[in-house]
Amino acid sequence: MTLANILVVDDETEIIDIIELYLNKAGYQVFRATTGEMAVNLAVDKQPDLIVLDIVLPDISGFQVTAKLADLGLNDIPVIFLSCRNEEETIVQGLHLGDDYVTKPFSPSELTARVEARLRRKQATASSSAAGNQQQLCFADLVIDLPAHSVRIRNTEVPLSTTEFKLLCLLVQNRHRVFSSEQLYELVWHTQGLDDVRTVMVHISNLRRKLEIFPDSKEYILTVRGAGYRFNHALSGS
Template identity: 40%
Template structure:
């Protein structure tokens, strides 16, 4: 049974999330403050973290930052804030998705299932073998082991960045719009979420490009989207 950590100080919301997740056969643990949430997230093992942003003690941004130093567990951030800057900041820290309150509990459950399923596919935990290695210049992407090497030096990518890079690399020379990339990689409605793709592309470039402002692997096609160089 998959195990979810909810870090949420609003007990009514936390219990609503728990009830819907448990009804879908998830095991749920709740932390009602940031300090307890961070401790549980780092010390225990979960299949996904559901983080509120505004928390007493330590906020969701800081928890996300600290977790990403040691784990690639899928992270969904939940907030009443509608500002794009908060969404971009969360994604920039390594969150995989951002859900705005009020939200549909059934949609939240669907997002949780989708992120866990994709993470398991990427890490080989779904029982399906992947033996393909993608190579482009000094860049090597090992699909089976979920590892990336640049000039024989390993580059650490959270699973969503890895999936985006892998998808582009498996389709070299093809231009994908931000909307199409969100649909193919995140598997959810792309409306209004092009910033998610942009943030992840920029994070990948910072790690694999010698000069991120003049990328050679992931190219921007102005007015159209992105493509992986053949």
């Protein structure tokens, strides 16, 4: 069995040492980077399965690293931000650019669990797409191509992160069900945490903004007051 490769990026080598110790015990191979440019070069060279990325780095920020990776076509690599910055706007930006956000000081065991959960989700998404008989899901102007991992509205490509795509597919494929924030977090992130409600709210907000790209766009994701979220199944006629 091939080990998953994790790129850990932090300017403090002691933190990398701790993370590497826990990830190695969990069976992962770790690549190390202490600067943003080193992280970009390693990502290109090693093609890691996931990146644990600090935001405050000596040369460029972690956010700039994700932008460079996107320019290089590597925006499908899951990113877990790990940072001492706990301002709401920074966390929101991190959740928009990456797949998860962990603040320092942190629990190495919890971080390892989040890495494992994110990799399980990545594998499950790939497996379900490969095994699924239904290649496309179509609702009004929305077309979800499962094998291609793409979303289009009126033939316009909608760029979604891996997490946003997973969240949308979960809602669409269970369109008659209402999910609470806690349920969505557990099903999509495969873990539980103190920031689950805020994390889900941010991703739902980002998803709505990306889907409602036209002035007369449909409302695809509905909020059910006091209960959670569901897909607007009226668009499918079922």
